[in-house]
Every structure is written in structure tokens, then in C-alpha cells.
Amino acid sequence: MSLNYLDFEKKIAEFDEKIDGLRRVNQGAGLDLSMEEEIANLREKSLEMTRSIFSELSASQVAQLARHPLRPHTTDYIKEIFTDFDELCGDRAFADDAAIIGGTARLNDQPVMIIGQQKGRDTAEKVRRNFGMPKPEGYRKALRLMEMAERFKMPILTFIDTAGAYPGLGAEERGQSEAIAKNLLVMSRLQVPIICTIIGEGGSGGALAIGVGDRVNMLQYSIYSVISPEGCASILWQSAEYAAAAAEAMGVTAERVKSLDLIDDIIEEPIGGAHRSPADAAKGIKQKIMDQLAVLQTMKPDELIEARYQKLMSYGYC
């Protein structure tokens, strides 16, 4: 089975293999109309199968999709959605953290500041980007760019995709906790609109550190959680093998998170997940951001900050 298919997609893979096989034969033998019909038939069945499997995914299956090796990353969406992207680097104090990328771009004509976590695609890039797990310098770069956006009246758009903030020796030495905390504090008062979109994994404080906004969106098959399902399982079940149960119990899916009013909107993904058609996934994100920005840009800075504050105060049951 190719990397394209997860274990629960086995039946879809079988259909798709058959379709590919038939197509190869048909190309060799010249056009055969009955075979074309057969292919169309199979494709319809494959789609139907996909729809049915995807209509009842478990939380841990959604987590698999959120971490899919082919899932579009921040840079993929930047290319699809924006123009004139100029990457801006460094925290001006210690280093440039490649696990977070940021920079200015245009959304249609509107200049915006983009900040997002980046996991890396091949092994070399993954290592360079520390698998998308930011260190304090990454969060401090993000903070620098957000404060810059405020000065130049640019809306801030963040793309969240991280297993979490990096748990390493250097990260602790340089104040991982403080870096995250400071972002939470500053983001709550920034005078420009902030729209946060979880595109893959929203892992704990490491995700939240660029996740305080006027609107928070989740892609349909992204996850957002206080701790990874594996981490939760190893603490509460005393074994990481219970990760699926932990994912279910914590309710990491967009649907569950939305039902608790902890996010604003769910952005639908192409059938089979964003990686099946990154361009379509990007279209959905772009439309949502444009709609939300249109509303937020009518608000005065004071109103914006007050509404954001009230939203933050509403989190919880008391």
C-alpha cells in the first residue's frame, strides 16, 4: 500500500489500484468504451467508499490524517493563497528558528503578516525545521513579526501545525515557558485583526502560542489538543498504546472542539483530506479568511480588542 493511504483507507486503495490497472490496460489496447465505463463506475464506487469511510472517522483516524505525511504544510498554503511573500527571519537575540516561518505577503491586494509552523517534507528539511517543533527563538520571532504587523496595520494570519513546543535542554535554558506566555499576553491586546487556522496538528501550548485570535479556524481533519493523545495515554492510562482512547476522551477533532465553542469555524476539506487536493483545500482557507477579514476590518481597534478579550473570557464553563 502506498504512503497515500492510511490503514483505514485500505478499501479505497483497492478500488484505486483497480482503476489504475484498468487504465493502464486500456491505454495499451486502445480506447475501449466498455472499459471506460467500467473505470467511471469504479471511480464512483471509490468516491462513495471514501465518503462513507470519512463520514464516521474516529478521533484517532482524524489524528492520522492531521499528521499525514503528504498533508499540505504552511508553505504550500502560502504559495496557493498569497502573492508577494517575503520571508522575514530571526528573533534578533539568538537565532532563526526554521520551525516557524513568517513574513509579509498580499492576500489579493491587502498586505498581511503570515506566521506559521512548518514541519518539513523530506528528511533533511524535517531535521532543519526540527519537525515543526519551535524553540523559544521561534516564538520570539513570531512575537517580533506580530508587533511589526501592528505598527504597519497589517492583519495577522497564523497557520498552526505542530506536535508541540520543543521539549529540549536549550529550549528550557532559553525560557520556553516565558516565550509562550509572552505571546499569549501580547496577542490578547494587539490592535490588528488576528485569524488563526489549524491546518494539521494543534499541539498544546506550542500551538496556542500563535493561536490567540479574533477568529480561530480548524481544517476539517486537523486536531487541537492540550496534550498529544500519546502523551495523555502514557500519563493517564500509563501506556501510550491507549492513544486512540485518549484521543476520543479528549475530543481532539474540529467537530468536538467547535461543540465546546473553543473555535469559531471548521473549514471543509476536499474529499479524502487536504492532501488529495491541496489547491482545493487552499481555496477553502482563502475564502474563509477573506470572509472573516471583511468583518474584522470594519471594527475599530478598541472594539476588536474588547471582543477578543470577551471571547477569551468565555472559554470554560464558569
Place this chain on the structure above:
Amino acid sequence: MNWIEKILPKTKSSRRRNIPEGVWTQCKSCNATIYHQEMQKLLGVCPKCEHHNKVSARERLTFFLDEGIEAELGEELEPQDVLKFKDIKKYKDKISIAQKKTKEKDALVVMKGKVKGAPVVACAFEYGFMGGSMGAVVGARFIKAVEACLEENIPLVCFAASGGARMQEALMSLMQMAKTSAGLAKMREKGLPYISVMTHPTYGGVSASLAMLGDVNIAEPKALIGFAGPRVIEQTIRQTLPEGFQRSEFLLEHGAIDMIVDRREMRDTIARLIQKFMYHVSDEKSATA
């Protein structure tokens, strides 16, 4: 009635008199056996080795504040099992066990009072309540503390002791990090001081929000403080961590905190700090002007 009498349990008198555990207490560090009452007088600081043993949230606030606490804030708030969370045990059962054990409804206690005459709101985490974990009630009580400060123009002091966010409240507990930090941002805008005291241990979501955001960050000696726990870091980097890693002294050296303060000096130190920070709005200034 002095503060010790106030915090000693009233009901446990005669029946338990002959049970040694209630009379004696053992230092967690040097194992010295000390009279429980003596240890309480010493605020849990061992007279033999100076180890800062754990004290309850209520004990801490009662010692920290002047006699005559004005009000407890947010005591009406109770934890709820919104997610019907169940691991090996039900969250609901864990709540009732923790409540029975600690006599607290949740892991944060907030009180309004005075420190050496200066009005203040002080809160303390109860580590005995599910590891001092932060869920919706902790967040809401912290915001009550912040709101009281904003309303009356007074400083906030927080004693943290927590393993982090409360997993049983899932993403709702993560959001308490953003909620409490947003409250503190308002304190800053209004020029009201916030003193954060980190005690052993302070980790995860509490460390990465309200605990690290003090105008002054204070730690008790030898407290373990960090974002990720030592075990997680060792598993990630596959090497043994250096001696003293994540201790208060390590944090001071790396610039994360302003000072390490012995528990017996805490009240004096914080009173001195907030009097200076509040000078610009105080009677003291108008008297000398």
C-alpha cells in the same frame, strides 16, 4: 486567634491524639522528624536542612496575608465534568477524591486582604488537588482575582505549584492559559503590579502562562520549574540532564526569574516590592508631595 489556630483542622482533636502521623511530620528531604505544629510555625521549612516542604494553598495565604482576610473570591465555582472524561478512572470520581483529600473545591484559592497594610489580592495553587492542575475553575478564579485588582487598583500575587493544564478538561484547560494571560495583559495596561512566585513544582501550561508573566518572577529555593518535564526531555534528546537542571538556581542563572526568596522572607520581600510599585498611586506619595 493566631494564624496557626485558624488553619488547624477543628474536628480532629481527641480521637487522633495518639496517632503519631498527626503529631509528627517528616521532612521530605532529610527525613528529620519534627513536631507537626513546629513545622507549621516554620512554614514547612525544615529546621535541620532548610528544605521547603509543601504547604497547602490555605496555609500559604494565611501566612502571607495580614490577619483578618477580607474575602475569598470565586469559592462558589465548582469543577464540572463537561466532557464526561474517563481514563482508568472517571474524572468525576477524581474530583470528589481530590475534594475530600484537600477540603478544597478546586486547585486555586483566591483571597483578598492586606500584606503589611497594603491591600492585595493573593492566590495560591493547591498542589494536593490533582497536582495543582489548571482547568476552567482555576482559570475563572484567577480572572476573578485579576478583576478584583483592576476594580480596586491593587496588586496581584500568585503562588504557583502545578503540573500544568488539567488533561481531563482537555482543550478547555489549554484555553485557560490564554484566558489568564489576557487578564494579566490588562493588569499591565493599567500599571498594576503582578508578583509571581513559583514554588515546587511549576510546569507546563501554568508555567507557560500566568507563572512566567510576573512583573517580578520569584522562585522558592530548589523548586523545579520548567515547560517540559525532565522525563519527557530525556526521552526526546536521549541524554541525561545536568545536575540542577530546571531548579530555581538554574532559572536565576539563565535569566528567567528575578530572585530566589526563602519562604520565611517572602512576606517581607513582596511587601517591599509592591509598596515601591504602588508608590505612584499611593497615599505615601500624596503625603510627601
